[in-house]
Amino acid sequence: MAASSLIPAQPASPLSRARRKLADRLGDPTLRTLTSVASLAALALLALLVYKVLDQSGEAFSRFGLGFVTASEWNPVTKRFGAADLLFGTAVTTFAALLIAAPMSIAIALFLTELAPRRIRRPVATLVELLAAIPSVVLGLWGLIVLAPALVNTVEPALKSALGWIPLFSGTPAAVGLLPAILVLTIMAVPIISAVVRAVFETVPSDLKEGALALGATRWEMVRMVMLPYARNGIVGATILGLGRALGEAIAVALVIGHTLKIEASLFGQGDTLASRIASEYQGATSLLQISSLTYLAAILLVLAVVVNVIARLIVRRTALRVPATAGIVQ
């Protein structure tokens, strides 16, 4: 190991020993300062980011105030901008995606901790995590060209004929819209949620689990009565982390959602989200006010993301859970 090279082969001469001492005297504070500066730079970067985004949205803020949040208009010609429809679109797509992703991730985590034969655990876990590695623009491309047409031709008509009396499933299926956006976001959230939930499940003490089984519980009863209650906080935290991911996705959503400002109850309709609206107007922004309004959207997104992430981290941390390094890296 590297330690062996630290022991000088021959007794050091007084001169080289003096030099070594000097280097040590300088080396320690130097490395300490250097690394502290790097950490400070990270803190400063975050502060600068928050300041700059809030500052740049100042013009739109002074023009529209907090009414921006409830105004339902986005018109570059009359220069009236509001975020209500976008907030609605963000909320609908995010929550619908989590509604699918959270149970699915819990099921995947259960499979990986309880059911899967030991040999296939690692490979399957890796494959699920690799889902998170697919670039969002590639997922968007796939959603636009493969997923959306498939939904329009098969799934949406079927849903409509079966459940069309519910407003959620009424309306004419369009080539792009909310449903493909929801599914794309689901695909992005699942690997994050399932990785954290799996880590939480692995912390459930095996004597609790075995106790339940010894009392005659089936495996599902053991899961329901021991594992889920034990892991509840971790599951909530994991889901909120997934929420943070789905909330801010711009590119993939921009490709499949259709950019329509409408608040309607149907999943087949088109819509737009905060993030995808910013992404789609990267070139079109002509006036300073429009750029400032886009930044206002970014500011809303930033505040939401910070709040969501802080809450999620606090919850996950309180479960005294050591999330394995890869669970964090993969995001």
Place this chain on the structure above:
Amino acid sequence: MPHTTAGPSAGGMPILTGDARLRRRRLLNRAMELTASLAALIAVAVLAIVVGSVVIEGASAVSLDFLIHNAAPFGQSGGGIANAIVGTAILVALATAMAVPVGVLIGIHTAEFAAPRTAATVRLALDILNGVPTIVIGIFVFGLLVAGKAQSGWAGAFGLAIIMLPIVARSAHEVLSLVPKALKEGGLALGVSRWRMVLRIVLPTAAGGLITGALLSVARAAGETAPLLFTSSIFANEVSTNPSNALASIPFKIFLLAEETSPSAHAEAWAAALLLIVFVLLANVIARVLYARTSGRIRRAQ
């Protein structure tokens, strides 16, 4: 399941109802087990379908010409993505040069030097930074470096570096924390100063893990579009290596092509996506292998 078929004839009512309940419980258990297995199967299948679509659609469109030529003039089909490949390489290289040294230093700070409270604060800041939507980072860099000036490769690379920093720093912290205490204390006990201990013992032991973090962050940055939209999206249709100008990139190219409606544009988008996904998945797999090897080696040394 022989148990449930034991039959109700064994006794009177209580056993019969008990048996029926047992059967129901086992059925529910079986159903739930199937559901969980199905969920995992769906996740793996989605990965296979997405990657499969990209490979099938992309393979028929990718060619050497596609890789070494620039985009065809407006209105003509054909052409390639040479400028996007070069652009992405430069953007990611610059971002790596910015993010990796700083990230590793932060990792050393939080794992070796910082007081627990300071370390927790820094790590929370990194987690928050990691959670900031990439499009917001794009807007931030636009306001900081582009507004009032012009787009540039530097600005785009800075945006990518912000995305890479938390990944590098966090994985550095994790892997440096894995280095056995005995190894560190052994060094210190021999009279080695702390900085020498870090440079000569901790870093070499953890080197594989540090490379893992860097590799994963590179894979992530190579696929990012959102930070480049406002910072490096207006560029000439030729190979440029000068980061003072805006540079083309593969993800942005895919984004542009996907929004067009012609089949030939979509074919090019698939080909570019194939290139990107091969790189990203390869980097991820190599990173995982390296990480498993390093952490395994460290654990065995303990």
